[in-house]
Amino acid sequence: MISANLSAIFYLVSGILFILALRGLSSPETSRQGNLFGILGMIIAITVTFLTVGNFSTSTIYVFIFLLVGGAIGAFIAFKIPMTAMPELVAGFHSLVGLAAVFVAISAFKNPEAFNLGFPGDIKLASLIEMSIGAAVGAITFSGSIIAFLKLRGIMSGSPITFPGQHIVNLLIGISIFVLIYFLCSSQSESFFWSMIAISFLIGVLLIIPIGGADMPVVISMLNSYSGWAAAGIGFTLENTALIITGALVGSSGAILSYIMCKGMNRSFFSVILGGFGGDASVSNDKKKDQKPVKSGNAEDAAFLLKNASSVIIVPGYGMAVAQAQHALREMVDTLKKNDIKVSYAVHPVAGRMPGHMNVLLAEANVPYDEVFELDDINNDFANTDVAFVIGANDVTNPVAKTDPQSPIFGMPVLDVEKCKSVLFVKRSLSPGYAGVDNELFYRENTMMLFADAKKMTEDIVKNI
């Protein structure tokens, strides 16, 4: 058993290591080292906890067993998961953190002596408030993440589920959580505690069902932020520096990523959270379609254009992820490069369905990260480029965002693909993307549509070059 002071120092060290873990992500070179810092921080935190409790009974063996069971499951998932399923994975993992927070809060409530918080029925007021907040936020994180997971996985329909008076119901339930916490604190009665947790689970579900499936990335990130604040709340209860620091880090991180996504889409955070967007809004635009002439081509035409270009910019989007076309794409680029064609990739901040989604997929296909450029760094190059090869992307190229103040995506920064000499669009139909807005580029003179699955089409092009 080690002293409280020593363990406080070690918890600080592990908090600092977590900071360094995130700091490492400022560049791909330092990122793996950063991840090791994170692992080290976790090992220190767990070891110190064992040493602080210092009670090496049979329980210790069970703790190890359960740790290994969980670890084995986690490791299995980590190795099996395809990179395209990252959004669901993150949502699923969040739900576990949320539930763990709830369970820890329940344990602390049932056995406060173990945590130095007082006695059952006579828990210190501050601790009671902290653990209630931790439990409520954890429960919301859990059930919200489950819904997000189900929607992303396609198990539950992605369309928003709305009913009249929804926001008012949510508000009332939200208030009732605070009321229950108040009564819990004044009476210390267990029933209030359980009701509060049950209601928190409920509101987690209600908050997320009205949000369209495509808005889930913002939701995940928001829930990430919540899980951070839940951890911090439990950290105050347990008086643990590592948890407090981590909670703040995770809380900030989720909030900033939500902000970046909303900015990349030029939508307000509240309009996302209040829901009802991105389900079937697209239907209204359908009538416009097919009226204007569209130039479409096949793999041979595309191969011809690409072969004769001297520079090509690849614009990947959500469709590339769906079709798992990244490996085929990489192969195509290799072939082009052998023909001395300059190729780079342009990744929009919200291309795909989660921040950095395209970057991971391209990295998976062994695309060097120094060939992948962000919007600001490459947008001026389209004007001097022969061919833009747009694969499964749509909204992020839509010039309407620059021209039509009525459009829902007006003001969103977009990639200026139309400035290229010619634009190739690989997608299966003329249907719009996530935002449900028709893309006028399809009807332009210098655009050629390649209607097919992204992977299939890319493979065909390779054969034809």
Add this chain to the structure above:
Amino acid sequence: MISANLSAIFYLVSGILFILALRGLSSPETSRQGNLFGILGMIIAITVTFLTVGNFSTSTIYVFIFLLVGGAIGAFIAFKIPMTAMPELVAGFHSLVGLAAVFVAISAFKNPEAFNLGFPGDIKLASLIEMSIGAAVGAITFSGSIIAFLKLRGIMSGSPITFPGQHIVNLLIGISIFVLIYFLCSSQSESFFWSMIAISFLIGVLLIIPIGGADMPVVISMLNSYSGWAAAGIGFTLENTALIITGALVGSSGAILSYIMCKGMNRSFFSVILGGFGGDASVSNDKKKDQKPVKSGNAEDAAFLLKNASSVIIVPGYGMAVAQAQHALREMVDTLKKNDIKVSYAVHPVAGRMPGHMNVLLAEANVPYDEVFELDDINNDFANTDVAFVIGANDVTNPVAKTDPQSPIFGMPVLDVEKCKSVLFVKRSLSPGYAGVDNELFYRENTMMLFADAKKMTEDIVKNI
């Protein structure tokens, strides 16, 4: 009198306000608001201290009087100081912070009860160590800054004062400080305390005298960092969060600025601190001079060239500060702009004698800060520019940094003025700049030297346009 908890919260608030003060400096727009946060933080810290002590005796009146006396002196200096004297001013102010830290440490040593540190002759060990470190670092900051001030002001010669075995002497004195602190802690005897302070003053002097006058900016910044660590040391003694946070902020800030300066000069921090550079090293180069032909011109020639240019980049340097030529320069630029000539300013990270030196001077002359560019942002533009107007700058344009691995400035990033169609150099002679390295640009075909005081020459050019 307010409770310890409440005052701890207020000290935290004032620490946060100081963080926001520095955060404001991330852009000129938010900077003034940042400064107000800083002032607010200081007011809160002082007010809370009064309320915490809560002993409103006649002493309080004296505290106010002395506060106002000091404040009046400070305000007077702040309004009178010319912008060109900022380096000295900062050095002078540092010395005051250092001395104040020493005085507070002395008070705490003489009257530990007032600070809850124990009793005279029986001070808590941790507090004694903290206050000794605070006092020693404070004393070094004081005497070092005084020397830096004297050298910058020209009261003391800028040339390095060296003697054999200097580094060993310094090392021994440095060790003796630790020995004295050790004896102080074991005996609590006052004589050790005073000797330690005296020796710290001495080493502050010895550390700075071997450093050349022109290296003073790095020294100032380093002393800035020291004063931060001294403040943090005292903060631990006084158990004051505001001081601890501020000390860490100031400590980081000084260290980072030193780093930036050393990187801008491509010299190692240690070679600066170990001294002996920049005094008379330049003499060795003198023989080379006047051998090569130089094209020199007068104000009329310069005015002709400038008038017929379509784009001009101004490169200001230390000479502009010395000559106080910024206002005349601004006038010249205004005249050029009236003639539809595109003018921008290129500021090298170590142009002048302190970081951001040129920016303040240009700002003083009402140059909009969006016309002033940093090295990286403008260096590619020289190739498309007609005239580079180099005023009192020298080292920061020297192409030898790119070509000659033997040169002391090799590897330092420089402004590519030689890529302009023609280069005008305003300086008084062919003598080298701070680094003592001859500038081969003077002898180039497309260079015209304008030998004169920068202010005088600029005014003459204005008359001739």
Add this chain to the structure above:
Amino acid sequence: MEIDPFIFRFSIFILAIFVGYYVVWSVTPSLHTPLMSVTNAISSVIIVGAIIAALAGSSENIFEISSIFGFLAIVLAAVNIFGGFLVTQRMLQMYKKKKKNK
């Protein structure tokens, strides 16, 4: 004149928010997906609470109500810890291979 430890913890919390703000903004956008998975992994440090809860069972009855919840929380957090760090490592490994190919 003792200061309540809560105030210290609160100070730590506030400063950590500042650190988090800056450290996350400095993450390069191309690593935002690994960022999400690694923050997930580190937030499972909540396992320290789970361990304390699990070990608090008496020696006669290891599985009383509060320690059962502790054990459950351990499993959940462990899935996250191993899963989160390993999947992050897997992703970052892919980024690593790049430079050579250039």
Add this chain to the structure above:
Amino acid sequence: MEIDPFIFRFSIFILAIFVGYYVVWSVTPSLHTPLMSVTNAISSVIIVGAIIAALAGSSENIFEISSIFGFLAIVLAAVNIFGGFLVTQRMLQMYKKKKKNK
């Protein structure tokens, strides 16, 4: 199981170094001179120690040795506080005027 407050202060110190590191790197180079003067001004918060020292004099003898040093430190710190903030404000005011001229 009480934790020594020193450890909390030390944690605060370490986190503040991180914050300082990031916050100073985010300062635009053109404001590095004001940065030097403002850090100077805020480091004079050491005046809180000077005030405590100065007020500790007994009512019979306001100027005993320790309070004299306190009063001296007050003067020095006050020069810095007023001088530092005002000269910074003066500099920043100059930057402010710019945008209009564009």
